Amino acid sequence: MDSDEGMNKLVAPLPKEVFWNAHEICHVEGFWFFAHLMESIAAFRSDFEPRSDDILLTSFPKTGTTWLMALCHNILHRHDDREEEEDDVLTTVNLHEVVPTLDVFFLHDQVQDLVLNSNRSTGGRLLHTHLPYTCLPEAVRNSGCKIVHVTRNPKDTMVSMWHFYNKIFDVFPMEGAVESFCNGVLPWGPFHEHVIGYWEESKRRPDEVLFLTYEDLCRDPKKEVRKLASFLGKPFSPAGNGCEDEEVEKVLWLSSLGRLKELEVNKNVVSELTQIPNSSFFRKGTVGDWKNYLTPQMAERIDQLTQLKLQGIELSL
């Protein structure tokens, strides 16, 4: 059976919709996924062999994935012998190649190589997925590996997603984008159910699942980065004297949007792995940018949905 045949067999029986009038998405276990990724998703779910020291970053698209990848990478590598800035792999390789998204690229040779052969001195492998918690490979859920989830205000997520997909697909009107976001019929959606899955698991298993928000990271980056480093088993020295804060500040600077965006690799390079310009992962990075794009009615619609979905859950977004 060739790959197209295999894909057709996987996709044919699934309920389908067309996202933004152009892209086929399939419904699996309560969530929507791009049809063209179904083979990779299925392989990740059945073939991935987690290790207990793996670190799996998880996120709904456009909620701060790239930032979380950078922070974790820089926390884990902060004691490496880096004499020059050029020794930092992030100056030559985009983060999405350093920390591969397994549901999207599981079958890519580059990722297979990294997943099968990586033997890092700093501990387990740093990996990422956009899959919702309930769709993770069962082996991952039972492995005890650390999971870090990042989420973001739904209106800012929606606006960030609109910019991103408009760059890589044809431009689509905001009204339609809000409609699909609120209906939950979008890749990896519905958004709220995606978030709730990780939130509940972080409450059940706080030592193994850490839940962060983009807004907390913006509001108190030092506190959040210290929390993240401790969770990863690489704590900074306690706050108090200025020297220890320097290390935290360095990690924050190395991971900052301002720095990463200006690196040549993130300006004019199309990644061989993702096949999209590395620059598409970096835009404004502000909280509340939705105000510049959503009408009051659109904002109200998303707010009401958020209120409804998060009823009885101790989480505000």
Ligand code: A3P
């Ligand atoms: P905006 O579109 O609001 O600017 P993801 O990484 O999940 O795709 O999310 C992309 C969003 O994170 C974009 O938000 C992008 O600008 C922002 N971002 C990317 N790298 C960042 C970083 N290092 N620090 C803060 N925000 C970052």
